[in-house]
Amino acid sequence: MAFRWIGKSADGKSVTLKHLEECKLNTPPYATTSWVRDNADIVRVAAILDVETTGLNQTEDTIIEIGIRQFLFNKNSGEVLAVTKSYSSFQDPGKPISPEIQALTGITDEMVAGKQIDWTAVDALLNECQLIIAHNAKFDRPFIDRRSKTSPERVWACSFKQVEWSDKGFTSPKLELLNIYHGFFTDSHRAINDVDALLYLLSLPDAETQKPYLFELISNARRPMTHVIATSAPFESKDHLKGRGYNWDSINRFWSKIIFKDEVADETKWLEETVYCGPFGGMTRDIALVDGFKS
Structure with missing residues (x-):
């Protein structure tokens, strides 16, 4: 499929990017509270999760920020219906954050000082989910599995690996670039901002199938x-x-x-x-x- 830009001008000479504010969703008109209640048999619960860490070593490095949005989706269509619960927190790693990580994330030692992630709250939220989604689950999951009692027993999905972005004409599967291709940007490399960006991205329709990207992701998450x-x-x-x-x-x-x-x-x-x-x-x-x- 040919590459497409969302936000391109009619003459094709410029692209307009909008700042993604709060937790924006592309939800279907039918997604009312009463519809969700009356169609509970096809409504499922998932969470999008992201972490910022002191480095890339999953054994030695630690989490310094976590962001989670729990949401409802239609299991038949992949449409995002509503956000239900959220959690975000800093975590003091007990040592100075390197200048490189501070530059990448904007997270400073002062911001995390004395902060602790409430893993009981995290587990309570994840326990209600049938699926946990991260944009690079191979990176995020080991950090979460080390601290969470619930995560190791949940199915994880990876929107980096389990959506065929290249087949859709996108030249990179990196979240920041996918955001730009779809006409928006965020203050990236902060956990909850990346969560909001991914949730909005997955709620958007595939140009060819007109089904949300989430549909392809959950379909592939079911494949052994x-x-x-x-x-x-x-x-x-x-x-x-x-x-x-x-x-x-x-x-x-x-x-x-x-x-x-x-x-x-x-x-x-x-x-x-x-x-x-x-x-x-x-x-x-x-x-x-x-x-x-x-x-």
Whole structure:
């Protein structure tokens, strides 16, 4: 599909970006309180979550800010119906925040001093959800799983990986750029602002299907995943594997990637033809839905 800009002028020479204020949603006209009550059988609860941290190391670094919006959606159409609950808080990491993280997030030592995340409140909110969504769940989930009792038992979805943004003509799946492509911007790299941006983005319609992006996300979140491991792959195949989206595990020394289970047959065929030049010499491991994007 050809790339599209939302907010482009009629002559195509400029783009207008609007600042996303508060928690804006693109909700259907029918989404009234009474409709939600009368159609409880097709209404589901989810949460969008984002964290800011002291760094990228999921074992050694810690959360300094969390933002969560709990919302209702129509499980049949993927339409966002309403925001129900929210939670945001700073967390004092017990050590100075690096200048790099302060520059990236705008979060200072003074802002987090003495602040603590109420994990009982977080768990109470997440416990009501059938799905937890993050734009890079592989990053956010391990930080949450370390502190939350509820998160490890919930299904997570990743709007970075489980929406095919490139197929829709968008040249990058980064949230900041997707926001701009869709005609708005936020004060990014602050947890609740990124949550609001993602929730609004997912409520917008796909240009081709006219269904909200959330529909594709929840559909893919229901599809089982499989870890494909290309053990003993010939060295000369590394460029093919890298180009196919495989990642190198320097500790276990193999190439691997996670795909939908229903794509395994096509993937192993590609590996046999391109990498092994014979029978598939690797292995596959199915991933339970609740284990998706875990550390």
